[in-house]
Every structure is written in C-alpha cells, then in structure tokens.
Amino acid sequence: MRDVAQRVVSMADGMGASYVDSRVVQREREFISVKNEEVEVANSQDDMGVGVRVLVDGAWGFASTNRLDGRSLEKCARRAVEVARGGATVRKYPVQLAPEPEYQDEWIRSVEIDPFAVDMAKKLELLTECSKEMLREGVGVARASLVFERDTQVFANSSGSLIRQVFTESGGSLYALAVNGEQTQVRTYPCTIWHDIQGEGWETIEARDLLGNAPRVASEAVQLLSARPCPEMTTDVIIAPNELALQIHESVGHAVEADRILGHEADFAGTSFIDPDMLGELRYGSEVVNLFADPTLPGSRISYKYDDEGVKAGRVDLVRDGVLVGLTTSRESAHELGLDRSGGCMRANNFDHIPLVRMPNVSLEPGDVSYEDLIASTKKGILLDQNRSWSIDDRRLNFQFGSEAGWLIEDGQITEMVRDPIYADITPQFWSKCDAIADEDDWRIVGYACGKGAPSQDGRVAHGCSHARFTGLKVGGKKS
Amino acid sequence: MILGKKCLQDMAEMGLRQADGFEAEIHLENYNYGLTRFSEGQIHQNISMEGIYVTARVFDGRRCSEVTARAPEPEKVAEAVRRAAEALVAGAVRPQRPLPGPDKACSVDENGDIPGFDACVPENADRWRGRVAERAVSVIEREGPRPFGRVATEFSERLIMNTAELISYAPRTSCNVSFTAIRDTGYGYSERSGFSLDAINAGEAASEAAGGCNLSRDPEPFPEGEYPVILLPYAAADLVSFVARLGADGEAVAEGRSFMSGRAGERVVSDLLTIYDDGADEHGCPILFDGEGVRKRRVDIISEGIASGLLYNQTTAAAEGEVSTGHAPVVRAFGSFRGGASVSPQNLFLAEGDAPVAEMIEDTDLGLLITTLHYTRVVEPRDVVITGMTRNGTFLVRNGEIVGPVKNLRFTDSYVRALNQVTHVGSQSLLCGEGVGGIRVPALRLDSLRFTGTTEF
Structure with missing residues (x-):
C-alpha cells in the first residue's frame, strides 16, 4: 500500500502538479440485520483502491481507481491532472494551502476483541434472539443490527509525508416499531440512527447488552401508542x-x-x-x-x-x-x-x-x-x-x-x-x-x-x- | 469506459460457476461519475471516479448471504461468490425468496437505440462539465449575483445474472446541473436533469437562478400560519417523493405503516393527481430493471386521487401473493448501513395538468410561492408528516400578483393532507433530482400548507 501511495504521487508530480496527495484504503465491512426473526441483510464487503488529489495551475483535480497496476495508476494520475487543468479555466485565484510539516508515522486504533474474529453464527444468534424478544403484541417491526468496519489507510503527499493508520469500529442497535392502525411509534437503543458506532471492538457490543434491553425497547414502543x-x-x-x-x-x-x-x-x-x-x-x-x-x-x-x-x-x-x-x-x-x-x-x-x-x-x-x-x-x-x-x-x-x-x-x-x-x-x-x-x-x-x-x-x-x-x-x- | 454486455457476462459466468450448487445471483456495475462544483465563480471541486464492483448473493432456500467487493478482475467475482457460499454455511435463516427467471429479464440491444443512454456522455463528460460551469458562472455574474453550482455526469452499465438463467443488462447515462445565485439577501435556484447532454440548457438554467435571486432580495418577515401555496416543481417533487416512498411500499402497507394501508381503491389525495413510476419513460432518466434484475413495470400508484398500485420486490411480492413490480432497491456497494426500505421508486412522475404558474398566481388572493424546500424530514411516517424549510426564494402573492419576497418559513404538515388540498396542477413538468432516475413533476397550487416557524433571513 505504501508503494502504491508513493508511486501515484510521484507520477502526478511528474505531470506538472504543484501539489499531490494520495490515499490508499483497504476496507473490510460487515453489516448484519435481522427483522422479525428473519435475516434481512448478511453482507460482508471488502474494498481497496486509491484516490489522488492534485493542484495544477492553482486548481484542484481528483481521480480514483480500484485498479492498482502501474498502467492504471498512471492513467488515474493523468486523469486527476487533466481534470484539474479543465477546472483552471474557471478560477478567480490560485488555491493555496496552510503549511504543515511532513510526517512518517503509523497509528493503529487498538481494540480489545477483533469484531471480524467473532463467529458469524454467534452474531446472528444474538440478533435473532434480540428480534424475538422484541416481537410482542403491538410490535410490527423488531429489528436488530450489527455493523463492523476496518480501514487500513496509507496517506502520502508530495511534501514527503507517509502515514499509515488503521481504524476499527463496531456498532449495534435495536429498533422496535409499534403500530395500531392510527399511528406508529418507535423506540431504539442505544441510538436512533447509525447503530451508535464506536471506535472499539466486539467489547462495545457486549457492554451495551442488546439482549437485556430488547424487552424494554419493545415495551416502551407499545406504551407510546397509548401515551398522551x-x-x-x-x-x-x-x-x-x-x-x-x-x-x-x-x-x-x-x-x-x-x-x-x-x-x-x-x-x-x-x-x-x-x-x-x-x-x-x-x-x-x-x-x-x-x-x-x-x-x-x-x-x-x-x-x-x-x-x-x-x-x-x-x-x-x-x-x-x-x-x-x-x-x-x-x-x-x-x-x-x-x-x-x-x-x-x-x-x-x-x-x-x-x-x-x-x-x-x-x-x-x-x-x-x-x-x-x-x-x-x-x-x-x-x-x-x-x-x-x-x-x-x-x-x-x-x-x-x-x-x-x-x-x-x-x-x-x-x-x-x-x-x-x-x-x-x-x-x-x-x-x-x-x-x-x-x-x-x-x-x-x-x-x-x-x-x-x-x-x-x-x-x-x-x-x-x-x-x-x-x-x-x-x-x-x-x-x- | 463502457465494457459491453459480453465482458460483464463473462465475469458473471465465472462467478456463478463457484456457486457450488446453491442458488446465486451476481450484480456487476461498471461506473464512472464526474462532478464539477463551483463557489463564488471558482471551481473548488473537480472529480472523476470510476470502478467496477460486484455483489454476490447466495441462497439455499432457507439461508442467504451476500458479499460485495470492487472487482477489477474476473477472479474477484469468483472469489466473492466463494466467500458468500462459505458464509452461507455459517447459517442465516431467511424465508424462501424465488429467484426471478429469464421471463422477467431485461436486456437491451447494444447496437440499437438504448433507452436512457446517450453515447455522447462517456465521450465528452469531463470537457462538457467544464464548459457548462464556465457558461453558468458567466451568465449569473452578468446578471449581478454570485454564482455557485454543480455539474454532474454519470455513465454506467449494470448486469445481473442468476442461476435461474436470468440475465439483465443495460448501460445508462445521466447529467445534472444545479445553480444557486446569491446576492446580499437574495437567493435563486435552478436545476436541470436528463440522460442526454442535449437535455441541459445551462444558460437558461443559470439565468433562471440569477433572475430568482434578483427578485428575492430584501425579504420581509411573514408570520407563521396556514396559507395557500404555489410550489414550483423543485418543491412539488419533495411531496411526490415522500408520498410515493412511504406510501406505496407493499410491505409497509401490509404492516400497517402506510397511509395506503387498507385503502386500495379509495381516494387518498386530490383527484387532480396521478402519480406513477415508470423506469422506461425517457422523459425521466430510465432505469430499466431493478436490484434483482427484474424488468421494471409501470405502476400507477395513485390514479386521479385513487390508491391504485403498490411496489414490490421478489420477497415482498411472494409474501403478499403478488408479482414483483421490479422495484427492489438497486444495490449500491459501499453505501450506508441504513436498512429498511424494501422497494425504491426511482422513476417517479406526476402527470401534468393544464394550469400555467401564472394562472395559479392569478387565482391566489393571499398565499406564498415557494421555490425549493430544504432539509425535509419525516416527523411521522404513516401520515407522511414532514417538517422542513422554504429556501431559495419565497414570495408573497396578494390579489393575484407576486408582491415581493418574504423570509424563509418552517412548515410542519402531513403531505397526504397537503395533497388533498390541490387546486391546480401545472401544465409543464420538469425533471428534478440527481443521479438516479429522477422525479418529473409540474408545479402545484395547494389551498393550504401549515407553517410553524419563521426566520430572520
């Protein structure tokens, strides 16, 4: 990844860019959702590619590709430079950047339990049990979800910086929707949207006790139907x-x-x-x-x-x-x-x-x-x-x-x-x-x-x- | 670069051979997206993104799993299927979802006219965006305001193939511009979309934004309350979109979450309104098949005010004893973790009426003309209660004339109630919305919309 990041910077630099930076990102991701005891989504993803950003004649250009061979990298760098040149025709002043020292460094966000190492069957069992606990009289939708993501990222720029960082994150949530023919009411835990994702590992899922909270979440959704x-x-x-x-x-x-x-x-x-x-x-x-x-x-x-x-x-x-x-x-x-x-x-x-x-x-x-x-x-x-x-x-x-x-x-x-x-x-x-x-x-x-x-x-x-x-x-x- | 059906099909076939006897489905999308944005007459963002991604889904009747990856090489497709099959063994429980067969497929003749595809877009996208930005900046500045805007182009091709012998393939293009003009307290806006470069008249759109801005300077305060409104197409599109998305989902109707639950055949909105979804209509940006490869059918969601049709995917259709209408959401890899909607109406239309906007103004004693609605969010989904702000030019209409701009207002109202208040439907529609198929709507006049807050600008 370091080699790719530096090569594409060097290529764009040689094409006339006054500043270049690149980011190579490798991503792993899991998203699992169970609705009314049935698996709604069980998706795992992996992804890798490079984005290159250039300044040419004081104008920005950006291109990205997921093909990382030399020819594709060169094409990507050229596209970024050409896009920037096209943009320079609509410009009032040249873009300038506040100064920043160069860094060579590595930083890894540490987690206690790697969420990708936890068995898929264990995750599905937890979600199915949560959904089952929430399905009760008055509840129309009982959804439980887990999300995990890890990005390994290398940044390089034409000033000489080369930085590798690794980010792991985990989230999980409950959603109960109660319906009575006249209104819908929702309760969620621990957060309405986006599963309260934290920069932590499986330990954050264990700490939030989804299964223990499932009955309360469902019960409150149903109570809301009759609340004033x-x-x-x-x-x-x-x-x-x-x-x-x-x-x-x-x-x-x-x-x-x-x-x-x-x-x-x-x-x-x-x-x-x-x-x-x-x-x-x-x-x-x-x-x-x-x-x-x-x-x-x-x-x-x-x-x-x-x-x-x-x-x-x-x-x-x-x-x-x-x-x-x-x-x-x-x-x-x-x-x-x-x-x-x-x-x-x-x-x-x-x-x-x-x-x-x-x-x-x-x-x-x-x-x-x-x-x-x-x-x-x-x-x-x-x-x-x-x-x-x-x-x-x-x-x-x-x-x-x-x-x-x-x-x-x-x-x-x-x-x-x-x-x-x-x-x-x-x-x-x-x-x-x-x-x-x-x-x-x-x-x-x-x-x-x-x-x-x-x-x-x-x-x-x-x-x-x-x-x-x-x-x-x-x-x-x-x-x- | 468009690779063509054969190239994508070869990759998909290699993948399906790894399915190891399971039912499987492969989605391949080869995309190129370009965007040029400018602010104060200066391009500040100019990007070109491209890639191929694959989503492999594997089923065995009771279980399923799904793997998504970028797929620059055929081997990646095969690997995705292998991984999906391995994950299947881990055991996800799911009811049978019938895979669609070849009778539901949609495949275009690559040598003929392809609905929703303009070959000029791949050839000229980058240069065209620069030229359009330059033209818009020039027109808006000439008329006085400061120019802001974006110019987007997209060309892509999508292939879905499954073990039930369905193969659906189509390339598509889209172009979208939106311009914002700002001059001290005045704001103006315009938008144009189409699948062809020829559909965009950038000069006319830029002039519309500048003109609206110049008219909206020095707005006066206006109190909250309930007033008749004239919604330009940009604003009217928001009502049509929410009502269709929240109301016409067959699963939501079955679960009692929709205002259309139990109301099939009843009048649910004004009889002046006919709302339909049609993925093949070239007055929009056609999307010919859905996320399961099923050819899209035109669905009349509301016909002259009557609830008349619902949207289904394979699973929700099977659960309700219906047939898929071809509205499974298109898989967008590496998007959000938001789940939920089982269908996606991507090619919405509100049928034109016979009233020019000038007539709507003439027929209004006291009301507001609204250019766009901003940050609209669901307060309650069943009644489609929405809150949001007016933006980019709100005008007071008195005694049949626009008398001047007013400061922006917050509204909170049921869009279903609002669409029961329609008195006029515009005679000229406009395609609104970026990226997907878009929403083609005319202007609307409503007898009332409830405004619940004011601003100082």
Missing part, C-alpha cells in the same frame, strides 16, 4: 445524550465548518450564519456552554492521529464560556481565513471521495452537577430521549427536533411518559437557554454518521455530551 401527546408548553427541557448529540451536530458542528462558511456548500447543503469576523464576539450560548473538536479522544469512531490531508490532529476550542472562539478547518480554508495551520478536520468517506471538512468529536464539555441532581433540581419540565426527526435551515439557525419519547418532570421526579414531543428554536437562543450540564460520570460519546458533500459522503462523526438542561424552551406534540 406531549402537551404544548414552555418549560425546562432536559435532553439526553443520544438526542443532544444530534443537536450539537446540526446546530454547532455544521455551523462552524469553514467550507460552509466560505460558501463551498452553498449550492447544496447551504452556508452558515457564522462569519469569521464573529470569532471572539458572537455569544453562542450561556456561560456554561463550552464546545470543542478533538480527534484524539479515545474510543470514538472518528478518532485519528492525522487527518486525510496529513495534518496532525489536536484539540480546537469552538465555544469557550459561551463565546464563539474557533472553527473546523482544512489546509485550504485555514489559508483563506488567515490561520497559521489547519485544524486537521479533513476526512474522506473512502479512497474514491475527496476529503471534506468534518466535525471530529465536536463535543459539549461536562458540567458539575450529577444527572440525579439535574433531575431533582427541575421543578417542572420534560426529559427528552432519542431523536426521531430533525430539520434545520440552510444557515443552521432555525431547527425543529422530534424525540421518540418524553417523560414529564414534576418537583424533581420523572413522572408520565408522553408521545411525539417536538421542540424548535433558533441556534444561539437555544444554547443561551442552557443552564446546567451533567457531570463527567454521565458524559459519553455517541457515534453518528453524516451525509455531506456531493456526491454525498456518509462520513463518520461522533459527539461527546451528557444530559443538559435548557430553560424556558417551547415544546409540543406532533403537528399534523
């Missing part, structure tokens, strides 16, 4: 980590992406309400709100030592004491913004996609109150658990989130379950309502994925957070 709709009210809202993670993702993670701010996604996903001039000035949230990006957090599916531009990763503060202080950047956007170096946030979905600015573990720092005290100190409110729907405008301001379930809180006690809770707000106003965040004991990383870019890349993301309380938030039931 969430009342319309302005109240204190405590948001659970599996829901808050997506809130962070949509209203912070995307908003601080430099490529969105600079307009690179304007034709598709949109831009951002943030202007670089707002750094150090914009009140993003209350003083208890501290947000950061840190690809070096252990255990996350998006933890790495170097990003896909060969930039050494480190922590970047985004919001400090409620004030916007940082952005997630690439080498190109860092240069455009006048920064000394990139924040190391570029990741590509696979060898055949270009790297994009991603949100590496954009997380909310824990507070200083226990989860129990957070509930106990809430006189009247609602606890929201698991996201069911999410939508936000193209500048990341006006959002509406729906949850699978809510539990009313009266005088510090969790009381009645309610269905179809929805809340909506405007980003800085919402984060300014945050008055308390649960402590480190409650803090966890939630694994997600994110569709971004064109062609769409289902990139790895994850967000760390604990339960947090927002005062005076408008909530209500499903509006139909």
